[in-house]
Amino acid sequence: MIEEKKNLSISGSGTAPGGCYEDVRINGSGKIHGDLICSSIDINGSGRIGGDAKAARVMISGSGVIEKQLIAESITINGTCRAEGNVSGEHIQINGRAKVLGSVHGENVRAAGILSVGGDLEGEEIVSEGPLTVGGLCSAERIDITLSGHTSRIKEIGCGTLTVHRRFAPALFGQLFNAFSSKKLVVDSIEGDEIYLEDTEAKVVRGNHVTIGPGCSIGRVTYKTDYKKDEKAVVQSAVKE
Amino acid sequence: MEEQLIAKKDLLELTGISYGQLYRWKRKQLIPEDWFIRKSTFTGQETFFPKEKILKRVQTISEMKDTRSLDELAERFSPQSVRKIILSEQELLDRNIVSNLTLQIYKELVPHKQNYPFDVVLALFLLDQMLKDGRMNRTEARDLLDVLKTNSHKVYDKNSRLYFIRKMGVSMVLLAAEDVALYFDDGVNVIEAQSISSSMEALKRLIERN
Known part of the structure; x- marks a missing residue:
């Protein structure tokens, strides 16, 4: 039956x-x-x-x-x-x-709002446009983070491609708005093949192609193939290995 | 038992894989979580791996990833996947997993057996090695088979170890589910302390090679 x-x-x-x-x-x-x-x-x-x-x-x-x-x-x-x-x-x-x-395990994870994960966040593709908090490892083939609102905090990132960029804001209004909010990403360590960062604070960044964009404050960068640094970024040491 | 460790960056350099690949394999559970060992170093926290295991695993994955999907590989590496393996008597002998003598001993214990599930194959495999080396005799074989047949499936995914000890001519077989330190009195002779997971891998390779 x-x-x-x-x-x-x-x-x-x-x-x-x-x-x-x-x-x-x-x-x-x-x-x-x-x-x-x-x-x-x-x-x-x-x-x-x-x-x-x-x-x-x-x-x-x-x-x-x-x-x-x-x-x-x-x-x-x-x-x-x-x-x-x-x-x-x-x-x-x-x-x-x-x-x-x-922990969160997904194929395709998109967060336009606020996502906070106590454990690990894993997926093939992770796209975040709002504040993102991950207590463990954030790991995906492709991670795309647009910073906005509050500070995003992630303990560790491990991925193929990582892009972190600030949200485009209209000139005048944007500047006014920027003064009140700290839009940045704070991470302990980042490991990936292709890494592009803006407004990111990290202790360690390890990767193959590493680009440190404006607003970053990085402790130590180790890279394999190439490394670029914006003049508005602070990097304490960069080593090719 | 101190294993040799390898740092993540040395591993990547040695094997030529990228961070992306390593994390992808981790996500697909091709590399077990407990192989990622965190340690503090002067450059901050770094991840280490058990050297021998990870190198072997990376090599296997690299060899097979072109012909099989990652999901298939994940299933293969899962400790539970062996449950699907069932061999016939002929296969056991043909593939040189078990000698005829060992098989005869088992048949005295359990007659009329056609198919051998992995639990039994593993027990026979371990027994065969010990009989060949002359470390165990035929009556003791019974104890070994008993403990393995009833308990080995419980310890597949653990870091377990098989002990064979002898004191004043009396032998004993015991199975420790975790890799713990065991201390015996002076009269005890540890004849064998075999890691179950490494025997399993050896056996799996032997089965797959044919």
Whole structure:
């Protein structure tokens, strides 16, 4: 006998047990007790999942809390989301604010909002346009960071190609705005094949092709093939090996 | 047991791989997390690797990456992948994994066996080596097979070690799930202290070569 999976919908306020469902939708305020396996999760109000969540598609437009792991093919966060375990997904898009206490494993990770990861952030491609905080290693084939708003802090970066650039700002307004906010990236160590940095503070940068752009303050650069430094950057020592 | 370590930058220089490749392999779990050993040096923190293991692994990956996908390789290196290996009696003998004599001993214990899963193959492989060296006799073989057959699958992904000790002519086989230091009294003779993971790799290579 094939059991047909039911949809689960909470409108208003309510709680439901976990389990297997087809589509799960929370429109008001809802809590799901236990683990959840389903094909899609939509949270429009405020939702809390009290265990692991596994779904093909997850969309959080309000506020969502996942108390354990979140595993999905595509994850879109437009509101705020807090995951207390690890998060893995092929496409992860963050437009609002996401805080992950564990690690994030994705293929394609795009953060237009605020992303903060307690553990490691891994992917094939990571594009971040907002403040990014990573407590462990940030590792990808290609990492593209546009600095804006608050300071971004990453413990370690290891990658193929890394580009860090400041956001283009209109001349007058931009300067005014710049005076109030510190847009920079603070990293302990960076390792990669192709590295281009702007407004970055790092203790150690190791790479093949290394370009240190304006606004950087680097302790030590070691490079294999070539090294360029902008005149508005501070590098304490650069060694070819 | 102090392993020789190699610094990350020396590894890259020696093998000619790039940072990007190294991190890609790490992400795909081709290189286990616990091989990345952090140490403080005068230039700040640096990453080191167990030299012998990493060089062998990098060489294997470099050789095979053109013909197989990274995901396939990841599965291959996963300690659990060996569970899929099942060999027949004929294959065991043909590939010189086990000598006929060792197989006979096993058959006395477990008759009517057609296929040999990896647990058993590993046990036989280890036994065969010890019998050939003359370090173990036939009655002791039973103890070794017993402990390995029931427990070896639990220690695949750990840094485990097999001990064979003898005191006053009484032998004993024990399996330590982690690579810990064991101290015996003076009368104990440690005849063999074999790392399970290196035997597994040797066995895997032997199986794949054919």
